[in-house]
Amino acid sequence: MQESATAAPFDIVVVGAGMVGAALALGLGRQGWRVALVERAAPAPVEPGSQPDLRVSAINTHSEKLLRSLGAWQGIEQCRLTPFDRLCVWDATELPFPPRAPALSRSQDTPLNEVRFDARALGQGQFGHIVENGVTQWALWSAIRTEPAVTCFCPDGLATISDSETDVEVTLDSDSRLRARLVIGADGATSKVRSLAGIGVYREQYEQQALVATVSHAGPPQTVTWQAFHPSGPRAYLPLPAIDGQSWASLVWYDSPERIAELKLLSEADFIQAIQTGFPRRLPRLTAAPARASFPLAKMQANNYYKGRVALIGDAAHTINPLAGLGVNLGFQDVDCLLGLLEPLAEQPNADPTHVLMRYQNQRRPAAQQMIWLMDLFYYSFSNSRLPVQLARNLGLLAAQRLPMAKQLVARYAMGVSTVPRSLSPMELISHLPRPPSPSAVLTRLRPRKPRATSHH
Ligand SMILES: Cc1cc2nc3c(=O)[nH]c(=O)nc-3n(C[C@H](O)[C@H](O)[C@H](O)COP(=O)(O)OP(=O)(O)OC[C@H]3O[C@@H](n4cnc5c(N)ncnc54)[C@H](O)[C@@H]3O)c2cc1C
Known part of the structure; x- marks a missing residue:
């Protein structure tokens, strides 16, 4: 690479300041690295009294701890967040033969096959918080503004990266040039950092899409989040806080692209009607549904999490099915891991931060892969109306509700305070499912429709 006298010198360039990139840049700045963001x-x-952001995330206690240590959680608390202390899931598919098991049918308010998790039973105040993405990002940016080691280049975009033995040079759309020892791509699922670095991905699009809606409803604000699994996809309720005395919630409706397109075209009144009919009866009466948007769903895993002086984190490295609300939490775990590996080097002026990238990849890539498998286990077994699969999952749910140890393990995992024990790893679970002659036949039978798989650079 040609030495440039004009390139501004930094230790680390972070591209992308969504929730994950902003958290990493802030943490690196706090450690003393000179960071370009x-x-x-x-x-x-976020204006007080404003309508909630359409995009929200369930932030687990592990992510809360990280954001607290970075000094950003306080900003979220001052703005708005909703703790949830109960979590309910059930299978809403009706059994196809008469007489229908009435307790399993959708007409019941509390189906027998409902698994209920209560944080108090685990000695916790809550499982986590539902936080608007805009609130988390705003709190991180407010903290970054007080951190002199972080210089923001915004609005600006990445144009080129040229990597060498000793450093890496980045040019921006504004023609600014930055020189650093490491570039970290936190620029989301369609990462330009990833493509410029020549890192390939495995990507598979799910048949279902997600329609997210912000709704206001009658009655007090809630602290329970629930998800009903239908063969066409789950329908989920995430509580949001009361704003000026009005209760809000975020709803997620997973369905076929055709159904999602129909729902998007409905007038607000017809959309509310469709939700009240399609969602479980425990949904409070909706008073307004001012915002909705749909998202295609894909699982994606980068073939490598680093190459030369370039590394990837968050959605730039992996995306998972959002049905368990764990995507950004996985990204925050990447941040935590990288910060832990880089911290010992921060005080050494000649230290090369790329030395830890192999360890970063070895820790984080298998963790993301395990999460992808776990989400697939839910997706393929619940998006399936074949009777044996339906009976098996209902028996599983009935048993789960009655096995406090298993419930505790799952809840601790959802909170981010435990990792999946080896004996419960998704591949192990899949391997214990009854086997027909060939594994590919199992997958073909479990999948509702054939997904499109692509592997590209
Ligand atoms: C329907 C749905 C529901 C979800 N619910 C949850 C949930 O409940 N809990 C959860 O944990 N996760 C959830 N997720 C996943 C979560 O939203 C993502 O994992 C998370 O937003 C990824 O954050 P990120 O910072 O890695 O990437 P992004 O949020 O995509 O941020 C990337 C940033 O990079 C910037 N950028 C992009 N390209 C460039 C460039 N060339 N130059 C400069 N900047 C650039 C963008 O402007 C953006 O700010 C959900 C996802 C979906 C689709």
Whole structure:
């Protein structure tokens, strides 16, 4: 690479300041690294009394701990967040033969096959918090503004990367040039850092899409989140806080692209009607549904999490099915891991931060892979109306509700305070399912429709 006298010197360039990139840049700055943070668009400030952001995330206690240690959680608390202390899931598919098991049918308010998790039973105040993505991002940006080691290049975008033995040079759309020892791509699922570095991915699109809606409803704000599994996809309720005395919630409706397209075209009144009919009866009466948007769903895993002086984190490295609300939490775990590996080097002026990248990849890539498998286990077994699969999962749910130890393990995992024990790893679970002659036949039978798989650079 040609030495440039004009390239501004940094230790680390972070491209993308969504929730994950902003958290990493802040943490690196706090450790004493000179950080350049490149972002296309700054988040809008969150005005008190404003309608909730359409995009929300369930932030687990592990992520909360990280954000607290970075000094960003306080900003979230001052703005708005909703703790949830109960979590309910059940299979809403009706059994196809008469007489229908009435307790399993959708007409019941509390189906027999419902698994209920209660944080108090685990000695915890809550499982986590539902936080608007805009609030998390805004709190991180507010903290970054007080961190002199982080320089923001915004609005600006990544144009080129040229990597060498000793350093890496980045040019931006504004023609600014930055020189550093490491570039970290936190620029989301369609990462330009990843493609410029020549890192390939495995990507598979799910047949289902997700329609997310912000709704206001009658009655007090809730602290329970629930998800009913239908063969066409889950329908989920995530509580949001009361704003000026009005209760809000975020709903997620997973379904076929055709059904999602129909729902998007409905007037607000017809959309509310469709939700009240399609969602379980425990959904409070909706008073408004001012915002909705749909998202295609794909699982994606980068073939490598680093190459030369470039590394990937968050959705730039992996995406998972959002049905368990764990995607950004996985990204925050990447941040935690990288910060832990880089911290000992921060005080050494000649230390090369790329030395830890292999360890980063070895820790984080298998963890993301395990999560992808776990989400597939849910997706393929619940999006399936074949009777044997339906009976097996209902028996599983009935048993799960009655096995406090198993419930505790799952709940601790959802909170981010435990990892999946080896004996419960998704591949182990899949391997214990009854086997017909060939594994490919199992997958073909479990999959509702054939997904499109692509592997590209
Ligand atoms: C329907 C749905 C529901 C979800 N619910 C949950 C949930 O409940 N809990 C959970 O944990 N996760 C959830 N997720 C997943 C979660 O939203 C993502 O994992 C998370 O937003 C990824 O954050 P990120 O910072 O890695 O990437 P992004 O949020 O995509 O941020 C990337 C940033 O990089 C910037 N950028 C992109 N390209 C460039 C460039 N060339 N130059 C400069 N800047 C650039 C963008 O402007 C953006 O700010 C959900 C996802 C979906 C689709």
